[in-house]
Amino acid sequence: MALTGNTNPVDASGTQAQPPEQSVIHPLYVRITHWINALAVLILIGSGWQIYNASPLFAFTFPGSLTLGGWLAGGLLWHFAAMWLLVANGLVYVVLGLATGRLRRQLLPIRPADVVRDVAAALAGRLSRDDLARYNAAQKALYAGVLLAGVVIVASGLAMWKPVQLQELAALLGGYEGARLVHFFAMAAIVLFLVVHVVMALLVPRSLRAMIRGR
Amino acid sequence: MRRAGRRGPGVDTGLLLGDASKLLPEPSRRLFLRNAASLGALTLFTGCEIVDGRSAEKALRVVSQFNDWVQARLFNPNRLAPTYAESAITRPFPFNGYYPEEAAPDIDEDRYKLIVDGLVASRRRRRSPGSSASRAGAPSANGQARRSRTSSHASAPT
Incomplete structure (x- = not known):
């Protein structure tokens, strides 16, 4: 698997066996949107737990140290700010993923x-x-x-x-x-x-x- | 907003101040941007200080104002909230406030008045629906108000 894989583009003679762009596992847009998404999701989870704690659905609340915003209004501010980051970033990812065919290529068929x-x-x-x-x-x-x-x-x-x-x-x-x-x-x-x-x-x-x- | 000098009759200054101070709980006020293990970990990735400081708070305010603008654009005054069957009402009506139910002030229903004031089309006074005045008068608009525990805070989702 490792021999035929494209993680090692340089062959024994030292020349490049494949064009370098083929050795890229994650294109730049995927890496950028991945980390922006990670930031947005962590903010949304922390602030979401804060909002949940103000009116719990179930018989438990999340530990305060894991929540964001300090109190309900602070949690809401964070949540309603990070939601734009998540949605805008997610749209960029999905549009580029569909346009380049990467989403279909990587995820299908299942x-x-x-x-x-x-x-x-x-x-x-x-x-x-x-x-x-x-x-x-x-x-x-x-x-x-x-x-x-x-x-x-x-x-x-x-x-x-x-x-x-x-x-x-x-x-x-x-x-x-x-x-x-x-x-x-x-x-x-x-x-x-x-x-x-x-x-x-x-x-x-x-x-x-x-x-x-x-x- | 009601200014101190224009407080209506029957408004208990102590209760009002107590409520106002509860609006901004001091200890958690300072935790506004802190208190987040997840964000603390995040600063490792971003390398910038986003957890602390006024700049983050200011940025959140700016986004909040943007949200107000978006909500105003989304709002269609002709789109009414759906009407639900009476059976859909939760009984007893859930307490809604920024303080626990035990902290709600006890109110003398017969003397309680809700004054709608400020930038509104029509200023008026309302009696609590359970009071003798409203029992004798018009049909109750809010039959769900808790007896003797009335919150004058109303928030309606749009």
């Missing part, structure tokens, strides 16, 4: 049987991570899933932000209370993804380097 096989292999520690440029089925499912959660969390957030002006959207999500639940579970899904994502990045440090330097 076959359930492959996902089951690769998740089982990953849990057993047998999943090859040699070729960082090509996602395995477990990665495809995770990345497609978190993109979907992103769409759901923005839609439910809009429904809660403007439940009267956007009342059709709110009705689609089960009204204001329904949208709160959807928003919460989409957050939970994203936090779960984040845990897996960060653990994997730390287990395979080359992938973290690739998201910073591109290769």
Whole structure:
């Protein structure tokens, strides 16, 4: 796998076997939008937990030290500021991903049987991570899933932000209370993804380097 | 906003000041931009000081003003909030305030008045719906107000 992979563009004679741009695992726009997104998501989670604590949906609250904003109004200010960062940055990512065909190329097709096989292999520690440029089925499912959660969390957030002006959207999500639940579970899904994502990045440090330097 | 000199009759100065000070809880006021382990970790990545300082607070205010502008553009005065069936009302009506329910002042219903004042089309006084005055008069517009615990803060999502 490593021999045929494109992470090593220089062959034995010292000349470049492939044009250097092919060795780039993550193009610049992906790296920039990735880290802006990371910033926006952490601000949104911290401030979102602050907002949650002011009116908890369930019988628990989040530890104050993990929240952002100090109190409800501060949390709201942060949340309603970072939401623009998330949406603007997300639009740039999706438009460029669709225009360049990268999203389709990297994420599709997703076959359930492959996902089951690769998740089982990953849990057993047998999943090859040699070729960082090509996602395995477990990665495809995770990345497609978190993109979907992103769409759901923005839609439910809009429904809660403007439940009267956007009342059709709110009705689609089960009204204001329904949208709160959807928003919460989409957050939970994203936090779960984040845990897996960060653990994997730390287990395979080359992938973290690739998201910073591109290769 | 009501200025101190124009306070209406029956407004308890102590209660008003107490409420106002509760609006800005001092300890958490200073935690406004702090108190965030996640953001603390973030400064490692960004290398810039965003957790502390007035510049961040100022930036948040600017975004907040931008949000007000966006909300004003989004707002359609002809778009009414949907009407819900009476069965959809939560009973007992959930307490809504920036202070816990135990801290809500006890109010003498018969003497309680809500004064709508300031930059409004029509200034008026309202009696609490449970008071003898309103029982005798017009039908109650807000049958859900808690007896003897009335919050004069109303916020409606748009």
